[in-house]
Amino acid sequence: MRRLEALGELGRIEGPNGEQGCARLALTDADREGRDLVVTWMRDLGLTVEVDQIGNVFATYPGSDPTLGSVMTGSHIDTVRTGGRFDGNLGVLSGLEVLETLITHGVQPLRSVTVAFFTDEEGARFPPDMLGSLVFVGGMSVEEALDVRAVDDGARLGDELIRIGYAGNKPAPAATFPHRYVELHIEQGPILEDLGVTVGVVEGVQGISWTQLTITGQSAHAGTTPMRLRRDPVYAASRVTAAARDIAIDLGGDQVATVGRIDVHPNLVNVVPAAVTMTVDLRNTDEQVLREAEQRLQAAVDQVIADEGVTVERRSLARFEPVEFDPAMVDLVEATAMRLGHSTHRMPSGAGHDAQMLARVCPTSMIFTPSVNGLSHNIAEFTEPDDLTAGANVLLQVLLDQAFTGD
Numbered sequence: 001m002r003r004l005e006a007l008g009e010l011g012r013i014e015g016p017n018g019e020q021g022c023a024r025l026a027l028t029d030a031d032r033e034g035r036d037l038v039v040t041w042m043r044d045l046g047l048t049v050e051v052d053q054i055g056n057v058f059a060t061y062p063g064s065d066p067t068l069g070s071v072m073t074g075s076h077i078d079t080v081r082t083g084g085r086f087d088g089n090l091g092v093l094s095g096l097e098v099l100e101t102l103i104t105h106g107v108q109p110l111r112s113v114t115v116a117f118f119t120d121e122e123g124a125r126f127p128p129d130m131l132g133s134l135v136f137v138g139g140m141s142v143e144e145a146l147d148v149r150a151v152d153d154g155a156r157l158g159d160e161l162i163r164i165g166y167a168g169n170k171p172a173p174a175a176t177f178p179h180r181y182v183e184l185h186i187e188q189g190p191i192l193e194d195l196g197v198t199v200g201v202v203e204g205v206q207g208i209s210w211t212q213l214t215i216t217g218q219s220a221h222a223g224t225t226p227m228r229l230r231r232d233p234v235y236a237a238s239r240v241t242a243a244a245r246d247i248a249i250d251l252g253g254d255q256v257a258t259v260g261r262i263d264v265h266p267n268l269v270n271v272v273p274a275a276v277t278m279t280v281d282l283r284n285t286d287e288q289v290l291r292e293a294e295q296r297l298q299a300a301v302d303q304v305i306a307d308e309g310v311t312v313e314r315r316s317l318a319r320f321e322p323v324e325f326d327p328a329m330v331d332l333v334e335a336t337a338m339r340l341g342h343s344t345h346r347m348p349s350g351a352g353h354d355a356q357m358l359a360r361v362c363p364t365s366m367i368f369t370p371s372v373n374g375l376s377h378n379i380a381e382f383t384e385p386d387d388l389t390a391g392a393n394v395l396l397q398v399l400l401d402q403a404f405t406g407d
């Protein structure tokens with residue numbers, strides 16, 4: 001709890017009603033401060049700390065049998081611009097707490113136990129999301145990742161990594177993958193709270209589709225230009241936005257659609273805009289339905305192009321299919337939570353997580369704790385201390401179980 005408070009002070013932002021959040025976008029100075037603080041805690045525990053070529057950080061507590069693969073936990077400490085103090089941070093700091101508990105009690109497991117934080121999990125500044133863990137597992141080359149440009153100021157990811165001092169030399173992708181991976185994370189939605197359940201047993205992660213649309217029209221005078229002559233990209237963007245919502249409602253089920261970013265140029269009261277850059281985030285647990293949503297969106301864009309006479313440049317920022325976690329690892333989370341006396345609920349993750357990348361290389365599962373009012377990516381993000389503790393204890397017991405299990 002003390003470490004969550006301290007890390008929450010870095011990049012601290014406050015709301016009108018005393019809410020306290022974090023703004024530590026990937027590879028900014030605030031992210032560097034957060035990284036430096038967590039690395040200091042890792043080193044204070046005497047842990048071996050390694051940084052890989054994409055800035056992922058690993059702290060390892062050695063096991064008695066170095067021939068056995070490690071058990072890894074972790075998450076991320078970068079945040080969105082209106083982030084909370086728990087998204088990602090909880091998993092990293094609970095992993096650190098597990099290692100400190102082993103050290104304090106003189107417990108040496110069979111397998112090494114590693115806690116990691118992965119670079120740029122949010123993908124909000126440098127898309128795609130889960131970029132660091134994607135490179136770690138070999139899903140994106142480190143060269144391609146280092147060349148990614150920031151959506152805000154065009155900064156090159158590799159240059160920012162050097163600037164904040166986290167361009168490491170441990171090879172990425174990893175030379176060897178962990179034996180198991182388990183991640184603790186807040187749910188970030190309303191399900192556990194609505195059910196009154198303490199521990200979410202996460203069975204997988206839904207598919208993600210991020211598209212950037214650059215819509216170009218013709219800037220003109222707001223007063224002199226008749227409506228029939230306009231090629232207005234903001235009007236076009238508003239029709240695409242309405243279509244995204246209509247598609248999600250019509251498909252129903254788990255389908256969600258979000259237009260989170262709209263940049264207008266020149267963004268002036270008396271100018272019919274020249275161009276708009278916007279993003280559409282589509283997600284679904286079912287890959288086929290997600291593809292249907294993408295196709296319907298594209299059809300809507302094509303219709304707007306025809307009607308409004310604008311041009312549209314389309315760029316995919318992220319596309320990950322739904323992921324199913326390892327059933328035995330999911331069962332272990334559930335059995336452990338029950339053994340500790342907690343209520344449980346099996347569910348998919350609506351949010352993306354580093355675990356969905358680790359699942360490509362080793363048996364993986366996640367533990368969820370409830371989010372108050374289902375809020376996240378909002379400075380009012382909050383999880384009750386008892387729920388945080390319950391999640392951390394389930395993590396401890398799951399990691400202990402796996403760290404003392406040979407092949």
Ligand code: HGY
Nearest residue numbers: 121122129130351352
């Ligand atoms: O976008 C996501 O779901 C995650 O917060 N990166």
Ligand code: MN
Nearest residue numbers: 076087088121
């Ligand atoms: Mn997260």
Ligand code: MN
Nearest residue numbers: 080087122377
């Ligand atoms: Mn997040």
